[in-house]
């Protein structure tokens with residue numbers, strides 16, 4: 068059942084876990100732009116959320132009324148495939164500590180962020196929320212996905228046992244300012260921005276992307292996601308997690324051409340098929356979100372241009 072919890076109090080203490088990251092920084096920005104005066108965050112150096120005692124101390128000290136859980140160990144296909152132990156263990160610990168501490172303090176509204184990788188590798192497209200746990204996961208990110216699925220279940224359990232209106236959202240692949248542009252650990256879109264930009268800078272006419280280029284992904288700008296997060300906190304109250312995306316996708320090969328055009332790269336592109344393709348297609352069914360009246364506003368090409376401009380402004384200092 069969906070009810071409407073209503074507008075957020077802009078003076079309430081609002082903890083954005085992961086406020087230094089791609090998603091958390093956008094959410095914090097968006098909240099401040101909307102007049103929230105008590106948005107708090109801690110970097111992992113200040114507060115390691117894997118540390119249960121430190122997490123509980125932080126909640127006792129800060130007493131947030133609202134929480135968005137955007138702190139997680141996050142990475143692209145290769146980082147996930149190479150480090151399943153960390154992606155499972157760190158994420159289980161981070162989210163369990165935050166959700167348990169939030170429960171102890173009866174946080175009034177909480178949004179847990181998962182990811183579209185929770186769905187079966189061969190889920191029917193576009194992927195509806197009910198596809199969860201209907202088939203085997205994609206092996207390159209199954210550890211991360213299992214942690215995220217546990218988070219969804221913890222939110223549902225709190226709703227059932229304690230009646231708090233907590234919710235979980237599953238965003239599609241995201242991008243935007245503050246992304247991770249590491250050549251090895253990042254997602255595809257920032258990786259391509261950096262690769263093509265490096266090629267232009269060094270007058271190279273040769274770049275190598277990963278996989279076959281045939282997988283399809285949808286890409287949502289993180290400012291659109293932040294907007295959706297606030298809408299969901301104000302107007303979504305249901306056990307079922309909710310997809311957040313465009314409902315439209317592109318092939319990785321098409322994305323490569325779009326990035327090359329934005330960056331001004333005119334050389335050749337090769338594909339290293341020894342690298343994993345991952346899930347063949349991941350496009351979300353966003354009917355549930357659309358019925359709340361929400362639509363994304365930033366088309367991929369415009370989002371790519373502004374993200375590239377951000378990258379250029381911060382070039383030489385990518386996060387990882």
Ligand SMILES: NC(=O)C1=CN([C@@H]2O[C@H](COP(=O)(O)OP(=O)(O)OC[C@H]3O[C@@H](n4cnc5c(N)ncnc54)[C@H](OP(=O)(O)O)[C@@H]3O)[C@@H](O)[C@H]2O)C=CC1
Nearest residue numbers: 085086087088089090110111115116138139141182240241
């Ligand atoms: N990026 C994407 O394409 C997608 C992301 N999501 C979800 O959105 C959420 C945020 O992802 P995103 O912003 O991209 O990730 P980032 O890697 O950009 O940011 C991760 C954030 O988590 C914090 N963090 C990591 N480990 C710890 C720790 N041990 N203790 C405290 N804080 C920690 C980081 O803090 P610090 O910087 O201080 O280390 C940082 O603020 C995740 O739940 C992810 O699953 C969902 C779908 C797609």
Ligand SMILES: C[C@H]1O[C@H](OP(=O)(O)OP(=O)(O)OC[C@H]2O[C@@H](n3cnc4c(=O)[nH]c(N)nc43)[C@H](O)[C@@H]2O)[C@@H](O)[C@@H](O)C1=O
Nearest residue numbers: 142143144182184208253254255258277278282343344345
């Ligand atoms: C958000 C989501 O992100 C991950 O899953 P993914 O969707 O597979 O994301 P990806 O962006 O890493 O790759 C998408 C596609 O792009 C191809 N590709 C080409 N060239 C590069 C490249 O240079 N880097 C990367 N990373 N991929 C490349 C790559 O081979 C693949 O076919 C998981 O962390 C998962 O857990 C998760 O939640």
